[in-house]
Amino acid sequence: MTARPPTPPLFPMFADLRDRDVLVVGGGTVARRKVAALLDSGARVTVGAPALEPELARWARKGRITHRSGRFEPHWLDRVWLAIAATDEASTNEAVAAAGEARRVWVNVVDEAALSTFQVPARIERGPLQLAISSGGAAPMLARALRERLERQLDPSLGSLAEFLSLHRRRIRARFAHMGARRRFFDQVLSGPLPDLLRRGRLDEATHTLEQALAGGDTGTRGSVVLVGAGPGDPGLLTLRALRVLNEADVILHDRLVGAGVLALARRDAELVEVGKQAGNHHATQDQIHALMLEHARAGRRVVRLKGGDPFVFGRGGEELQFLRGYGIDYEVVPGITAALACAAYAGIPLTHRDHAQSVRLLTAHCSGSRDALDWKALAADRQTLAIYMGVAGLEDFSARLIAHGRAPSTPVAIIENGSLPQQRVIATTLASAANAARTHAVESPALLIIGEVAALAGQLHWFGVPPRVGPAPSADIPRAA
Template sequence: MQHFPIFLSVKDQTIVLVGGGEAALAKLRLLTKTEARIVVYATEPHADLVRLDAEGKIKLVNREFDYGDARGARRVYAATEDELIDARIVAIAHDDGVLANVVDNLALSDFITPAIVDRDPVTVAIGTEGAAPVLARAIKADLEERLPSNLGMLARLGKAFRHAADALPMGRKRRDFWADYYFNEGPHVAARGEDAVNDTLGALLDKHIMSGEEAGRVDLVGAGPGDPELLTLKARKALDKADVVIYDRLVAPEILELARREAIMINAGKEGFGASTAQDDINAMIVEHALDGHHVVRLKAGDPTVFGRLDEEIEAIEAAGIAYAIVPGITAASAAVAQIGQSLTKRERNASVRLLTGHDMKGFCDHDWRTLARDGEVAAIYMGKRAARFVQGRLLMHGASPETPVTIIENASRADSRVIATTLGELEPTMTTADLKGPAITFYGLAPRHAAKAIQSISRKEASQ
């Protein structure tokens, strides 16, 4: 991020604009919405600039911008549409210690002005660092359509009511009051005018004051395989409300970014055969924060019900008498099999599929290898990187064909995902040679669809020869 977004206080401050044509007028349409003093320098001002000066909305100075003119200004905008003149304006601004922006010239600008959705006092700023202005305008248009026109009134009345809302304690209780106002009651009565909204605010405050302290709760949430777009709506809402997020090592950073900014973020990562947070410690953290009255989100990669030690955490939560809910996520097997264009089950091939783990706390896991070794069986093996040679040996020992297709998917659904097609007979050394760094899932009995087609094509060619 080259440009850090901020909202700058400009009330009663001077903003200088240099230019007298259409570019200057376009910039003024935004600047005149502020409470700043706008000073415009133009040698040949457009008639609309003269009119704005007469109306007292700007101060028009009919001469060239020169050294000393930026002194005391908050910002300088150059809009002459002449690169040499604009560069001189920037130099003058810098000489007075003022940051400058050149319209449509990112290289000369110290800052950029984003696309803005105005629901005063609610303002949404959209920036693309000059990379995609068309995209910024499209996002702006979408938000303009989504945000109701009376949102500004709700925010303005809410701001005036903030001192009264201080009767509620800081934290979740006060947050719940404002959420109730902005998303439930307020929008329903806004059409009836400001008096109706003010009456609603008073009634809501009384209701929340009388409701007493709310107990903490826990949401056991599946973060999915890593792609933020595969996160469920329910999981997204839980992250919006969380006071505390206790997350696993494999949860993607992009998903952690979706948590409420004020939430306490706790890394409770586990790593196979490496440093880990003990499960008892995780249980204790969940219970401690929930008993403090917090909304806790226990965020697990994939689906919490699949190899997620969910039962251990539920038992600790229930023993403490804490309310909880399970929010399922897309498990890695579902995301990975979609990525290779296959189905976990197929009519006349396999009527069942096994989800296996390569190891547990005691070491490598034993399974029903004899049944799995039969033709047509399919299994998704989680946490199988270190267990690959063990799995390979057990299956071959029980009669599985060395030619059985095997697919390894690293970082399923993510931008850095890798798909490695091999066979059971070559599972090792393929797994070791691949040098996998991220989480991997291994499909026994499935090949990527494109790879399967390539193999068939090669076979047909060899047969014709």
């Protein structure tokens, strides 16, 4: 038996359908999706079908499309540039394909590669920039999966960049008539600060940068720093922008508690430097972190300062930006999901609840000096939630002060260790018992405390990891409110 020759790959092309007639056969949901994409391309669309689904019917009434009522007839293909068969009748789809072949009209039969003379690819759109993915009809779900992956990785600002370069295209071609020179120009511009300036909406600076490049000046490979919030630990909680920045970084200065799962998403050749500080064991002082940011940025590198949670919630992000601004280093901030929000959610605890808490306070109380400055009377008020960062070490003193200022010893408390990670533990206890519970269960950093009536919902609303554990009785030395 003679082996069949391999199917050749499809020839990739982008069709200009502006003011050109296109026929869609079928009036259902699939046809509506195809019509919407064709209208976006400027095509004049005729939909042939006995009846139309509601949205198509509305478009026909408004004149956006033309409705040809009835069953398909070959003459419908007269004067059209291409056609799409999107019915659920195999005989109709085959008839459209055969009529198209006879008239040399390009036809796509939805989900029938063998009957189609062209395929509609999975697309990623960023303004005028389009990426098309096709498996030649062999594995459309694979093409869609790749599209979803690229959608997450490609910044929306690529559309602005494409529009900006299109606006200046003639000047660029006139200045660099030779293809090789033009290619080197684009290599310089696209690897410099211009794309990032456009992403941040700084059009005047982007235009000035391009003018410098057109004049033959050095646009400079300026270094920059991005403060990125890594969230509480689950890599799935990173924002899309954080993921993109990690894939662009030359150097990543990361906190100790940023997990391996998050770091694994970084660019493979990025330099990873741990700069985290732990109570009683300072790997690097804040001044050393500042010095590292400055050193790498001045060397023209793209630096990511990767912090657990959010850079601006007990992350010293403000101090670091003040330092960078003082030295004229370009910077931006990518917010992260702070621990109070994420850990509470993963523990099944709503931080606010109309029956229990109308406000939330975010606190850090890892040293006695910071605790002395707090308004304990206000913190002890009912119907509010306290979310306390780095509070395990001072939990006994913290609980005692709250109780002494009127908070009930029976107030529910949840201690969340390693929130959002597979090893997450939740200890359900009370304010009077919290310190003893933390010791009994040997709670370690990172741990977050939730104090307030909402903490009692952890047992009822639990959904992630092991169920909450119940803490022991209170220590004898915890004072009671008068």
